[in-house]
Amino acid sequence: MRGRGRFFDGLTAAQHEVAVTLTEDGLAVKIEGPSLKAPLHWPLGDLRATQDHADPYQMILTRKAETEDESPRDPARLVIDDAEMIAWLKDSRPDLYRADVRSGTGKKILRNTGLALGAVALMLFVILPAMANTLARIIPLEREVAFGKSITGQMERFLGGTEIGDLHCNAPEGVAALQAMTATLTDGEDIGYDLNVLVFDHSMTNAFAAPGGQVVLLRGLLEDAPGPDAVAGVLAHEIAHVVYRDPTRVALRTVGSAGLLSLLIGDVTGGAVMVLLAEQVLNSSYSRDAETQADTYAIDALTRVGVSTDGFAQFFDLIKELQGDISIPEILASHPDTDGRSARSAENAATQSNTRQIITDAQWVALQSICDGRG
Amino acid sequence: MENVSTQPSAAGGRYLGQGADIFKLALKTGFLTFITLGIYRFWAKTRVRKFIWSSTELEGTRFEYTGTGLEKFLGFLVAVVILAIYLGIIQMLLFFFGISLFREAQSDAEAIAQSFAGFITVLAVLPVIYFAVYRARRYKLARTRWRSIRFGMENAAWGYAMRALGYGFMSIISLGILMPLATFKLEKYMTDRSWFGDAKFEQHGRWTRLYGAMKHIFIGLGWLLGAAVFAAISATPLAAILGFIGCFWIIIGSVYYNVHSFRYLTANKTLGGEITFKAEPFTSTVVLTYIGGSIAIALLLGTLGAIIAASLAGPAMLAPEAMLDVGLIQFIPLLIYIIVLVVAGAMSLAMIVQPIIRHYVETLAVINTDAFGQIAQRASDEGADAEGFADALDIGGAI
Numbered sequence: 001m002r003g004r005g006r007f008f009d010g011l012t013a014a015q016h017e018v019a020v021t022l023t024e025d026g027l028a029v030k031i032e033g034p035s036l037k038a039p040l041h042w043p044l045g046d047l048r049a050t051q052d053h054a055d056p057y058q059m060i061l062t063r064k065a066e067t068e069d070e071s072p073r074d075p076a077r078l079v080i081d082d083a084e085m086i087a088w089l090k091d092s093r094p095d096l097y098r099a100d101v102r103s104g105t106g107k108k109i110l111r112n113t114g115l116a117l118g119a120v121a122l123m124l125f126v127i128l129p130a131m132a133n134t135l136a137r138i139i140p141l142e143r144e145v146a147f148g149k150s151i152t153g154q155m156e157r158f159l160g161g162t163e164i165g166d167l168h169c170n171a172p173e174g175v176a177a178l179q180a181m182t183a184t185l186t187d188g189e190d191i192g193y194d195l196n197v198l199v200f201d202h203s204m205t206n207a208f209a210a211p212g213g214q215v216v217l218l219r220g221l222l223e224d225a226p227g228p229d230a231v232a233g234v235l236a237h238e239i240a241h242v243v244y245r246d247p248t249r250v251a252l253r254t255v256g257s258a259g260l261l262s263l264l265i266g267d268v269t270g271g272a273v274m275v276l277l278a279e280q281v282l283n284s285s286y287s288r289d290a291e292t293q294a295d296t297y298a299i300d301a302l303t304r305v306g307v308s309t310d311g312f313a314q315f316f317d318l319i320k321e322l323q324g325d326i327s328i329p330e331i332l333a334s335h336p337d338t339d340g341r342s343a344r345s346a347e348n349a350a351t352q353s354n355t356r357q358i359i360t361d362a363q364w365v366a367l368q369s370i371c372d373g374r375g
Numbered sequence: 376m377e378n379v380s381t382q383p384s385a386a387g388g389r390y391l392g393q394g395a396d397i398f399k400l401a402l403k404t405g406f407l408t409f410i411t412l413g414i415y416r417f418w419a420k421t422r423v424r425k426f427i428w429s430s431t432e433l434e435g436t437r438f439e440y441t442g443t444g445l446e447k448f449l450g451f452l453v454a455v456v457i458l459a460i461y462l463g464i465i466q467m468l469l470f471f472f473g474i475s476l477f478r479e480a481q482s483d484a485e486a487i488a489q490s491f492a493g494f495i496t497v498l499a500v501l502p503v504i505y506f507a508v509y510r511a512r513r514y515k516l517a518r519t520r521w522r523s524i525r526f527g528m529e530n531a532a533w534g535y536a537m538r539a540l541g542y543g544f545m546s547i548i549s550l551g552i553l554m555p556l557a558t559f560k561l562e563k564y565m566t567d568r569s570w571f572g573d574a575k576f577e578q579h580g581r582w583t584r585l586y587g588a589m590k591h592i593f594i595g596l597g598w599l600l601g602a603a604v605f606a607a608i609s610a611t612p613l614a615a616i617l618g619f620i621g622c623f624w625i626i627i628g629s630v631y632y633n634v635h636s637f638r639y640l641t642a643n644k645t646l647g648g649e650i651t652f653k654a655e656p657f658t659s660t661v662v663l664t665y666i667g668g669s670i671a672i673a674l675l676l677g678t679l680g681a682i683i684a685a686s687l688a689g690p691a692m693l694a695p696e697a698m699l700d701v702g703l704i705q706f707i708p709l710l711i712y713i714i715v716l717v718v719a720g721a722m723s724l725a726m727i728v729q730p731i732i733r734h735y736v737e738t739l740a741v742i743n744t745d746a747f748g749q750i751a752q753r754a755s756d757e758g759a760d761a762e763g764f765a766d767a768l769d770i771g772g773a774i
Contacts, residue, residue: 010752012572013524052400054392058437075523105445109449116455119459
């Protein structure tokens with residue numbers, strides 16, 4: 001093997017025309033040229049080529065060596081344009097494209113990964129929740145209400161309304177029935193806010209609470225519910241979120257954690273899936289406890305006003321039916337397991353006696369048609 | 376050298392990378408990034424840079440990029456530790472004080488308070504962004520070699536961040552009139568701290584000379600002024616036409632500004648006091664490459680997206696409406712979105728980014744190249760955060 005090349009010694013930018021040959025013992029390449037003070041010997045086992053070089057007819061050679069550089073490489077470079085020599089090197093040198101890493105690299109990766117994950121976990125699970133709780137307590141009421149209204153407004157637009165008020169159901173008798181139900185549930189209780197309970201004209205069987213005492217029921221819930229007691233259970237559950245200031249806390253926490261997660265995962269490619277799943281897991285773990293607490297509140301409230309929690313239990317059975325065979329792993333689900341929730345309410349119902357219906361049958365009919373008379 | 380006349384030795388840049396090669400590389404690394412949930416992106420970026428650097432040739436020798444994906448990954452992790460704490464706290468405090476941003480302003484005072492809160496939000500992150508911009512350029516230079524000699528840049532990122540904030544503020548309050556001052560001073564700050572081996576780069580010239588490059592922005596503003604005049608005397612259609620021309624002119628004018636300020640700044644740089652440069656890129660080439668590339672990509676992607684969407688629409692439709700958790704249903708459209716994104720990224724590298732780099736490289740000339748022979752090596756730079764802050768804040772740009 002012999003050929004010509006251009007050599008840069010890593011000390012100056014001067015170019016040296018060199019001849020490249022194998023040494024007599026066949027263990028190294030010899031680099032010599034008129035402008036080089038002495039021939040250089042690079043052991044064959046130490047030869048390395050630069051990776052992802054754009055020219056397939058050229059090879060840039062260097063040598064594995066302990067240096068201060070980013071990679072353990074000699075700063076000198078040997079440029080080879082000789083096709084035969086390139087072919088020979090590729091065939092005979094298995095380590096040519098090896099990425100040598102210094103000892104201790106593995107430890108460094110572990111240390112940095114640990115620190116980064118630790119810092120993020122500390123923020124996500126300790127500092128942000130603590131700050132969110134504190135901030136949720138000291139946030140001025142009118143700000144919280146304004147924020148909550150903007151959230152219900154966004155939700156309304158998301159559900160198909162073009163402007164705020166578009167989806168509001170307000171048949172007068174229905175509104176009166178809803179107020180009666182709310183008043184019964186909250187009578188004598190300290191809610192901490194002026195409750196604003198709305199019904200949106202949408203077929204989804206769902207309800208949600210937003211910061212500042214905003215509670216929204218969807219028409220689908222009223223239509224599919226087995227009876228007024230079921231709706232009362234759901235309403236009490238949402239009121240519980242209001243009382244515990246859960247929506248405000250979640251909103252504060254999400255803002256911090258969403259920023260952090262997208263920072264960590266960054267790039268959209270692949271990362272977007274991670275952000276989505278991670279946020280799902282995170283929010284779920286935050287919220288499952290809150291949901292259980294809200295269920296407890298709802299069961300207590302129904303029991304206090306003498307309404308059977310059986311309706312609430314039936315509502316969970318209905319949800320289970322609607323979910324069908326699709327089962328979401330508990331870690332991804334924002335709510336606790338539906339079977340368990342249903343069983344809890346049913347158990348409580350078994351201990352109750354002398355129960356009454358939350359509102360009259362006539363009021364229930366009015367509530368179910370609260371969205372009538374809208375275009 | 377044979378060049379014994381008074382004419383100094385000179386060399387033009389050459390760019391030898393092929394579109395198909397960089398497309399294949401970007402597609403491969405994009406796919407790897409996807410299946411490693413984003414972790415491979417540091418290696419992906421490094422490999423694309425190695426390709427682009429080694430496609431660039433001056434005086435018969437190609438450049439080399441010596442950065443490693445590993446050091447970028449490690450630097451990113453360090454940046455995450457710092458940013459997680461800083462941004463997490465800042466973001467939440469701002470959100471707390473900025474909640475009134477969600478409400479419509481009911482008085483002038485409130486409107487001012489709202490824009491002030493928005494301003495603070497940006498202000499908290501801006502210094503870190505400028506810091507990251509300088510650090511990223513320093514890292515890229517520290518990992519660039521030519522003829523075995525390292526480039527490098529001094530450690531002065533906070534000084535840059537403070538100046539960038541100051542000049543940026545002056546540009547804004549002067550309504551853009553002082554933009555050339557910001558462009559010139561910031562470029563000078565970075566150039567005067569850049570090295571090739573033991574030879575120092577220097578930025579000469581005067582910032583007022585950049586006003587020539589701004590001429591098309593001023594012409595565009597003139598059209599807008601005309602539009603305002605016609606709007607005032609209620610000739611609405613004419614005002615709309617003039618307004619459209621004005622906006623279009625300003626967009627092209629901004630590219631013209633970038634290209635021509637680059638020409639002036641490059642022509643007034645020296646290396647080691649004796650090597651000079653000449654850059655002559657054209658606005659028309661840059662603009663047409665953008666437009667042509669974008670149209671081609673849009674057409675190709677539209678076709679690809681339609682095919683994928685049609686073949687996957689079936690399963691997505693089966694999702695029940697009343698699911699209480701919607702997280703998993705979003706997965707399939709997201710998958711399509713990501714595939715399209717990977718392909719689009721590879722296409723834009725091959726059809727927009729690389730052609731523009733090619734144009735800039737091939738219109739660049741280096742004068743007095745004989746002086747390179749005397750330039751000696753500089754010490755290696757450990758690279759600080761290896762661009763970790765830029766990666767975490769996602770301000771890396773195309774390459």
